[in-house]
Amino acid sequence: MTRALVLGGGAGIAAPWEAGLIEGFRRAGTDLGTADLIVGTAWGSFVGACLAGGADLNRAMDDVDATDREQRGPGINALLLEKMLRLLSDRSMSRRERRRRVGEITTRPEVVAKAHRLDLIADCLPVADWPERRLLIPAVDVDSGDRVVWDRGSGVPLARAVRASASWPSEFPPTEIDGRRYMDGGAFSSTNADLARGCDRVVVLMPMRHLVPARTLEQEVASLGDVKVTVVGPDDPAVELFTLALFEPNVPESAYGAGLRQAADEAEKITATWED
Numbered sequence: 001m002t003r004a005l006v007l008g009g010g011a012g013i014a015a016p017w018e019a020g021l022i023e024g025f026r027r028a029g030t031d032l033g034t035a036d037l038i039v040g041t042a043w044g045s046f047v048g049a050c051l052a053g054g055a056d057l058n059r060a061m062d063d064v065d066a067t068d069r070e071q072r073g074p075g076i077n078a079l080l081l082e083k084m085l086r087l088l089s090d091r092s093m094s095r096r097e098r099r100r101r102v103g104e105i106t107t108r109p110e111v112v113a114k115a116h117r118l119d120l121i122a123d124c125l126p127v128a129d130w131p132e133r134r135l136l137i138p139a140v141d142v143d144s145g146d147r148v149v150w151d152r153g154s155g156v157p158l159a160r161a162v163r164a165s166a167s168w169p170s171e172f173p174p175t176e177i178d179g180r181r182y183m184d185g186g187a188f189s190s191t192n193a194d195l196a197r198g199c200d201r202v203v204v205l206m207p208m209r210h211l212v213p214a215r216t217l218e219q220e221v222a223s224l225g226d227v228k229v230t231v232v233g234p235d236d237p238a239v240e241l242f243t244l245a246l247f248e249p250n251v252p253e254s255a256y257g258a259g260l261r262q263a264a265d266e267a268e269k270i271t272a273t274w275e276d
Contacts, residue, residue, distance in 0.1 A: 024263020
């Protein structure tokens with residue numbers, strides 16, 4: 001029996017929420033770090049790299065939070081975010097063309113100016129090399145709109161792969177690798193759960209579940225075939241925290257704490273999927 005952990009993408013606040021869930025499930029007796037495969041999208045790739053590499057995930061989240069608080073501005077660029085979401089949902093274009101058009105946002109001066117912030121956050125990654133445990137990190141080619149998926153055999157440094165997958169179009173410029181420019185893997189899918197195809201048990205931590213159409217999620221889960229799947233999205237208090245943090249970054253409650261709290265409510269079904 002093979003198990004996969006899928007760590008979905010979202011804003012930077014998604015990573016500590018996922019880390020809190022993982023720690024909460026561990027305390028409840030289910031260690032998701034034993035996954036045979038980890039798929040990490042956007043900041044889920046940071047969490048996945050830490051988990052697969054055996055790093056202290058809690059300490060890594062503390063380092064990221066401390067670094068990000070020093071660099072973050074007043075919040076997201078709401079106009080660019082709205083434009084990006086509008087493009088991604090525009091059915092007059094093919095999905096590839098939508099992603100390519102979104103990629104054009106990454107070259108705007110106000111986005112390029114934030115490159116240093118992303119560099120500093122990516123430098124917090126405590127794992128230098130690709131782990132032995134299978135780890136997949138998706139990103140999107142800015143110019144073609146195609147998805148790429150990196151693993152330890154791809155010849156791409158782990159830190160660059162994580163940085164590329166976390167290059168959210170409305171917030172950060174693309175990451176250049178071997179002459180190509182890449183942006184957040186979430187531009188293709190918030191989870192890229194289809195990459196877990198072939199595994200028998202799949203747990204998906206999906207920070208943006210409340211924003212993704214139910215049909216989209218159903219299609220991704222269906223693509224896995226006849227397997228046991230559990231998807232965990234943020235509960236109502238976490239959604240409220242996520243929304244507030246987009247516009248007021250220095251919120252008092254931590255996303256890590258929100259994940260840790262929510263894990264107590266989700267632990268039973270996670271154990272049923274992972275262990276039974």
